Amino acid sequence: MTTPIHWRPAVASDAAALSILGGATFLASFAHDHPGEALVAHIRKAHGEDYYRAALADPAQTILIGETPLGAPVGYALITPPDLPVPTDDRTDVELKRIYLLSGWQGGGNGDALMALVLAEARQRGARRLLLAVYPQNDRARRFYARHDFVEIGELTFMVGDVPFRDLVYARTL
Structure with a gap:
């Protein structure tokens, strides 16, 4: 897709768009190997408007949203304090909890541009390390993270609904 993406910090009025975008990108990313009922339950809980309203109201969290020139949401990233089962330091670590682009906007440098914004936000917060979790079967995401120096x-x-999945925890020094 050659349509440019305009990135900006999300605001409270973006909760509905983030909910739709979050559900759509999660479904597109995992429908091929996650049970439907569990997938829908997860999306309702983890991508509902209430979830995004709370995240947007929390000063410890930042959401970057990407839109087409006409204002259609096509991608986002959610940066939070770390909440992963590895040793972390809230003063120097941040977590990239979500980073997604609709498939038509993947490639062409859009993901790299979003990651650059995420890294800049993490550094602005004084972070020395950026952490994230990734599904091991998501080869495209794992290659993307490796290209950006995550290990x-x-x-x-x-948990997706009531179904457990194994994720890998990655980190990158800033």
Whole structure:
């Protein structure tokens, strides 16, 4: 897709758009190997408007949203204090909890541009390390993170509805 993406910090009025975008990107990313009922339950809970309203109201969290020139949401990233089962330091670590682009906007440098914004936000917060969790079967995401100097440091169980999945924990020094 050649349509440019305009990135900006999300605001409270973006909760509905983030909910739709979050559900759509999660479904598109994992429908191929996650059970439907569990997937829908997860999306309702973890991508509902209430979730994004709370995240947007929390000064410890930042959401960057990307839009087309006409204002259609096509990607986002959620940066939070770390909440992963590895040793962390709240003063120097931040977590990239979510980073997604709709498939039509993947490639062409859009992901790299979003990661650059995430890294800048992490550094602005005084972070020295950026952490994230990734599904081991998501080869495209794992290649993307490797290209951005992330390395595996652990693993966790990620619940999708009532179904457990194994995720890998990655870190990158800033």
